[in-house]
Amino acid sequence: MKVIPLGVNGAFTKYYHNNYVFELGERKLLVDAGTTLRYSLKEAGYEETDITDVIITHLHSDHVGGLEEFAQRCKWIHNHKPNLWVRGRMMDELEEVVGKGLFTDGLTLNDYFNVFTVECGFRNRFKIGVYAIELIETDDLHAKNMKSFGLNIESPNEENILFTSDIAKHEQAVFKHFVTYKTVALFHDVSIVRNPVHSYLEDVVNYYKDVIDLNKIYAMHYQDDINIEALEKQYGVHFVRPRKVYEF
Numbered sequence: 059m060k061v062i063p064l065g066v067n068g069a070f071t072k073y074y075h076n077n078y079v080f081e082l083g084e085r086k087l088l089v090d091a092g093t094t095l096r097y098s099l100k101e102a103g104y105e106e107t108d109i110t111d112v113i114i115t116h117l118h119s120d121h122v123g124g125l126e127e128f129a130q131r132c133k134w135i136h137n138h139k140p141n142l143w144v145r146g147r148m149m150d151e152l153e154e155v156v157g158k159g160l161f162t163d164g165l166t167l168n169d170y171f172n173v174f175t176v177e178c179g180f181r182n183r184f185k186i187g188v189y190a191i192e193l194i195e196t197d198d199l200h201a202k203n204m205k206s207f208g209l210n211i212e213s214p215n216e217e218n219i220l221f222t223s224d225i226a227k228h229e230q231a232v233f234k235h236f237v238t239y240k241t242v243a244l245f246h247d248v249s250i251v252r253n254p255v256h257s258y259l260e261d262v263v264n265y266y267k268d269v270i271d272l273n274k275i276y277a278m279h280y281q282d283d284i285n286i287e288a289l290e291k292q293y294g295v296h297f298v299r300p301r302k303v304y305e306f
């Protein structure tokens with residue numbers, strides 16, 4: 059599978075938000091749709107029509123602010139209807155966020171997307187192509203009173219990629235338990251300054267270093283214009299680059 063960061067930075071970046079395309083065989087899964095998506099998707103070489111599946115991990119604007127426009131463009135310009143995988147517990151809130159703009163003239167989310175309701179946990183795994191997707195709950199672990207989740211994406215040969223999305227209290231989440239000798243990458247939210255809603259880089263390194271090779275950690279959602287080469291040297295983790303194709 060291939061992982062392409064459309065952007066890698068935080069909510070207030072002057073660049074692009076931390077949104078991703080996962081190329082899973084023939085399927086192309088968009089993970090999060092921030093307000094910069096209208097530029098970042100094209101700059102990475104994608105059209106809306108390339109995207110077959112969409113997952114929104116939580117409802118901050120750098121993750122969902124571009125979804126309404128994406129949906130409008132898919133429907134009215136391209137007559138394209140992607141799959142939208144929505145965590146059931148977040149459906150009402152998602153509809154509240156995008157519905158004011160989308161639900162005109164009696165339209166519903168189902169007019170823009172093939173909507174699938176899914177839940178967190180092993181028993182609720184679902185397939186995109188041959189890949190098994192599991193939502194990993196992180197409610198209150200990114201921002202208090204916010205529902206959120208990360209992802210475990212597993213190939214048929216049981217290699218997996220973990221993706222935390224935004225998180226602060228990583229030690230209370232269960233991502234560590236998903237790490238096996240077959241884990242190929244852990245995409246983790248990091249901040250290089252202490253921050254109440256994002257994990258601190260040094261804490262992430264110390265927390266995971268016993269269970270995963272540090273060169274399998276891909277730091278994301280970091281501050282603009284930091285010296286990532288120096289930090290990579292210092293900590294031994296990767297900092298993801300926008301539009302670079304990561305193939306696993």
Ligand SMILES: [Zn+2]
Binds near residue numbers: 200224
């Ligand atoms: Zn967030």
